[in-house]
Amino acid sequence: MADNKIDLASLKQSLRLLDTGDADVDAQTDAQLNGYIDAAKNYIVDAIDCPEGFLLSDDNFSIYQVAVLALAAAYYQNPVALTSGAVTPVDLVLKALIGQLRGRWYAAGGVDDGSVS
Numbered sequence: 001m002a003d004n005k006i007d008l009a010s011l012k013q014s015l016r017l018l019d020t021g022d023a024d025v026d027a028q029t030d031a032q033l034n035g036y037i038d039a040a041k042n043y044i045v046d047a048i049d050c051p052e053g054f055l056l057s058d059d060n061f062s063i064y065q066v067a068v069l070a071l072a073a074a075y076y077q078n079p080v081a082l083t084s085g086a087v088t089p090v091d092l093v094l095k096a097l098i099g100q101l102r103g104r105w106y107a108a109g110g111v112d113d114g115s116v117s
Contacts, residue, residue, distance in 0.1 A: 004061040006041070006068050008033055014069045015076060033076060040071035047098045050105045060104055067097040 011033050012018075019026045044067050045052050055064040070093055 004056045004058065004065075006037060006065050008037065010065070011037055011069055011072050011076075015073055033072070036072040036075040037068065039075060040068045043071060044068060044098060044101075048102050048105055050101075050110050054105060054108070054110065055101065060101060063097055063101055067094060067101070070094055070097070 008030055017029070017033075020029075041052065044064065045055065048055070054060060074094075
């Protein structure tokens with residue numbers, strides 16, 4: 001497994017966000033974005049019902065990364081959706097990526113309890 005990680009810099013690049021120059025504002029934004037990354041990772045791991053290590057493998061990482069960045073970006077761009085339950089357009093893309101990863105998990109012998117046989 002290469003250095004497969006999803007980090008703040010990747011999300012900021014995806015969103016085309018630049019630092020403002022105000023350390024306090026940038027620190028608050030970074031903390032918020034890191035929270036969105038963690039929430040997106042947890043959502044996707046739970047939706048697929050597999051260990052994160054499976055998603056970080058070289059074969060699956062690119063799909064997992066796109067899914068996490070898409071969901072974290074949606075959380076950032078649509079903060080009202082986190083509290084009101086409003087539907088956001090990322091849903092169709094995310095469902096397709098989760099479906100693909102779920103298929104790979106089951107094809108690899110994954111079972112509902114998160115283990116590999």
